[in-house]
Amino acid sequence: MNKFKVSFAPSVRRLPSYLNIIMQSQRNGDAYISGTVIAQELNLEPIQVRKDLAITGIVGKPKKGYPVDDLIAAIERYLGWDRTRDAVLVGAGNLGSALIGYQEFRLHGMRVLAAFDTDPSKIGMKVHGVPIHSMEEIEQRLSALSAQIAILTVPSPFAQATAETLVRSGIKSIWNFTNAKLKVPDGVVVQREDPSSGYAMLTVQIQARSRAEP
């Protein structure tokens, strides 16, 4: 269904954390950073960090580590965070509004041009400076916008129909925050997020602790 399978998904997921630490190092004026320092900060094995960073094409120097500026550039290039990507958001509820306001995504190149909702009290308003339009105007408005990404935060029962409208309107990539498993044509990228996954990890650890305690 999705032909752009990511070979190094766990590594890719760790790269943003590395980037944070390396950028901090850059702000501190460091010229080099070692894989061991990054590993310590994140409680990982140094060999893991070196393998993860290797997918960006950069290799550290013995004793010195990685040149900070080059390493940042290599990670951003690999992730495609070195360019701006225009997006729209569909479903301007709590989660949608939070995503529009989340600074990190903006820093990494995502620019939300417009939001869409069905709630008449929201239409015509702005959320974090982004205008909210009627859902009925999606096709018409998307034809005038350069957006290629849609952030999908509608209620799950509406997800598939909305995705179909988006694809018909030229959207090539959907960031899916609903519970629906979307069916899309070949060539459309779908990245699904399930906020409940993290909650499951939290509660399973709490369960493990309560079993370990007398």
Added chain:
Amino acid sequence: MNKFKVSFAPSVRRLPSYLNIIMQSQRNGDAYISGTVIAQELNLEPIQVRKDLAITGIVGKPKKGYPVDDLIAAIERYLGWDRTRDAVLVGAGNLGSALIGYQEFRLHGMRVLAAFDTDPSKIGMKVHGVPIHSMEEIEQRLSALSAQIAILTVPSPFAQATAETLVRSGIKSIWNFTNAKLKVPDGVVVQREDPSSGYAMLTVQIQARSRAEP
């Protein structure tokens, strides 16, 4: 640092998706659901689904599949979603407010009793029915509440100091949405979420597609 390492993390992360599908099946009045059906819905291999479900202690019957009611109960018991967990939220910004309003967590037992913030314009207000108190009152208020979980959505530079206050006030589990790698005493569970991980997965797929296209 954290002694409650989760052995089956990828499986645990998938269980909420399974639960959604199985609950849908329950609403449809089905008595049994097969691993193959779940696998098809989520675009996974049936063997993977059976292995994942096995960690909850349930085994399917040949040809019939899993009894729906028992399977739901087994997953909820394994995840600890069969009981209510009291929580507080620290940092009532965009992300924090969205998390308080996110229905899924409530459905799975998390009850947010109070929020804390430093912004005087927020203190005394409510967000999704949850009162916002001054950050200065954390220790005093936590001693009167039964909360064991803290959701941490403060700006990253304040994360470590806030975590220390929380632990001192009896919090045993921190759901960390900041970029900080928290240092906490043994026995305190920390689950870190990095919303940028999903964004990295999205953009890497977009990069892969643009390389695949002529």
